[in-house]
Amino acid sequence: MSTSQTDVREIARAAMKSALAKGAKEAAATFSRSRNVSLEWRDGKVEKINEATTRGLTLQLYVDGRYSQVSSSDLRPEALDTFIADSISMTRVLSEDPFRSLPDPALYEGRASVDLQLEDPAYPTVTPDQRRKAAQQMEEAARAVKGAESILSVSTGFDDTRTESFRVASNGFEGTRVDTVFFVSASVSVKDADGRRPEDYSFGGSRFLGEVPAVSEVGRQAAERAISRLGAKKPPSAVMTLVIDNRAAGRLMGALGGPLSGASLQQKRSFLEGKLGQAVGSPLLDVVDDPLIPRAFGSRLYDGEGLAARKRPVFEKGVLRSYYIDTYYGKKLKMAPTSGGVSNLAWTLGAKPQAAILKDVGEGILVTSFLGGNSNGTTGDYSFGVQGFRVRGGERAEPVGEMNIAGNMLELLKKLTAVGNDPWPYSSMRTPTLVFEGVQLAGV
């Protein structure tokens, strides 16, 4: 329970050495330990407190040209020994795979020498009382808004985590990472005249306790958002201009993650295959994958394989500039590895806040959240449930819901006509408000 950081390193190194001694030609090991405290508060009292320190070990094994990845939380020495031996036996019966190897060690080099400021040294000082008070204040703020008499229930929460991890690979990689994260959230249910009980939420967080947004703001916003849903109606089906709220827009970008990956390209299941260097979106689609933003949620000095993290354009004035390629699929595709996954998305922002964008749009729909739906990464077809507000005369008007948008991602990206100045700070997607013209909306 009280292993020090030295132990974190020793456990990973010992596991890697054990794998090599038992017959692995190459191996990598990652050990991580995480402490999380989560407090949920509801209607005047604590609902639940969850607190624990958890740990886990993951190994990548390269045995006789064959590959497996195995993990365990059972770290009793004799159990771990048997587990590694059994895992190597299991790997031996697989088919050989000439494309499997640890990364080229040259790609470990050049790790940025910056302080990403991911760990708040004040983490251990958070007290149970502090969490409780923050949660209570959020509820009080929620119940103080205009229209609070329609509130059925307020749930709030305070959540903090400190994670330390160490990765070692047999071809010369070592990396240590410690990060902290603090989140506060509030969720409010209200009673509508027709018996529906709409709920909405607000949340915010930071890697540093001192930068967590004011809890009174979070509580107030949650209540205002929920109350604003009262009387929501299903609109008529139409082709409309969509303004997608910065908090919601990450869902759209999420649908691009799969098709941008090496695995999807190699498996012929990406609608973005063969589009490198081509315009796939409007010139306003301008996004850099930036792993080096201080204090951001997706920041890192090296990725999951140990590749040194670098800033890389993904879309440049609408032109697709790079895919997410890991070592394995890079070899299969004969492409240079970039990184296996998204870090932070840094957008070239527009000049206007959302309110000014609504003025420009005049008539349309403001989408404030998505509900279900999916997209087909092979063809780019998407169909998502959405809710939000009508925009009339350049202003946010009545709430609308139980509606859906559908089309093809390639067409949609070309319809991007405005980008806000408001990147959503509580997600690594960091999406600003986005405007798309001429989207099919299904309602009545």
Next chain:
Amino acid sequence: MPEDRGMTRRKAMGLGAAALGSVAAYDILAGPARALASTGPGATSGIGYFARFGVTEKLIQATLGEALSSGGDFADVFFQHQVANTYLLEDGAVNRAFADVKLGVGVRVVKGDQTGYGFTEDLTPEGLRLAAKTAAAIATGPSRPAPARFHATGELPSRYAVKTRWEDVRPEAKLPLLRSVNEKAMGADPRLRKVRVYFVDESGAMLLADSNGQIVEDLQPMTTMGLTCIAEQDGRREENFHNVAARDDISYYSPDRVDRMVRECVKNTMILFEATPAPAGEMPVVLAAGSSGILLHEAIGHGMEADFNRKNVSIYSDKIGKPVAKPFVNIVDEGTQEHARGAINVDDEGTVAGKTMLVQDGVLTTYLHDKISAKHYGVAPTGSGRRESYQHAPMPRMRSTYMLPGPHKKDEIIASVKKGLYCTRFTNGQVQIGAGDFTFYVKNGFLIEDGKLTRPIKDVNIIGNGPKVLELVDMVSDDLAIDEGGWTCGKNGQSVPVSQGLPTVRVASITVGGSTSKS
């Protein structure tokens, strides 16, 4: 498919996100590390399996004593051991495998409807003591004694006994299954470009003991196999997916079942080349028998989980005893189907899982209860208290959710629709528990024109409101089928395996999220 990251983070942390539930057909994106299992004679009383980890009644007693040291009303301790193996075939070869072992214990203390929870991977007396002490902090008051003796509660069922436990099956015996699926699929149609096959076997064991002296162990096997087909025709590509899952052993993969899985996947991929975009707007929708049970999961199942109702935030909070559907609509959630993915002998609070009528003769009947909500409502728990792992406190969850057969015939139902949709395959769904709005994503379906199935459609989301849609279920066929797909239900950041089923059903009107205008 990925969700927006901010939301995923919130859900993972279980922060205030009380009101979303979801289900998806394919959970492998979440990693190879899902559930795991071994097998045996059914749930048993006392310490059998967990003795190998040094678990004794004395240790449990000491843990519960610490858990009750600050005045909690109730405490339980949940031990879990899971071993999962996943094999993946890609580009013609089984060229990677994943193994995951989970060993840990969670301690819960309940005071009224408040919960304290702590967990650890360290099964030593000191590790357990610290977890219990953490959980105990939810309460303040004088300590209560731990039970001196432990006992079983009533008769324990056996719903997924197997001949061969997964830990006794060598990897070499599993790989031919994946290879045969690949060969059969690649041989089925020259337009196939890629086939991926995955296979998961899980040996899971749980032990639950509580401050009432109850003790129960259950061994929970699980297996899933699925394939993805990627095909190309005239420069256009399409992809589809099919999987099957059960709490069973390797004999589950009979030649018939494997052939059927391959045939369905290839057929449902190739038909996508003929599909036209779905219309947008309200229309009648007919749901095919089987996996259309996703409708019930989203439209009513989550809303009937008693925690949402205890908190007064479900759209069904004030509807018990009231008519919510036509009199021929009966909806069940239960854990008793032998070898079903959603079957459980006992839930993760040790309660024997039975059959719960959510809707009987059109009237809303019973919520799904765990021990906290059952106490709140003064009723017996329904055996619905489930958790993803030892890292989580249990909450009310679905098991296998389906509608009983009704008075109509499938052909009659399709013939009744002038212009609408017939939906056959689904990938995922989601619901807002309070507002009642829900969606499910249709991967395959057909247009119905003048009472006949005409052109295929694909990739369309359907969105409705739970109580409104239940009222609009106006025809139910006699052909109930329980789907055997690998459905996984998500709620507050916890995933659990579920089953679902439906007879052919007509919804008189619902919004279809197509990309072309209706007329």
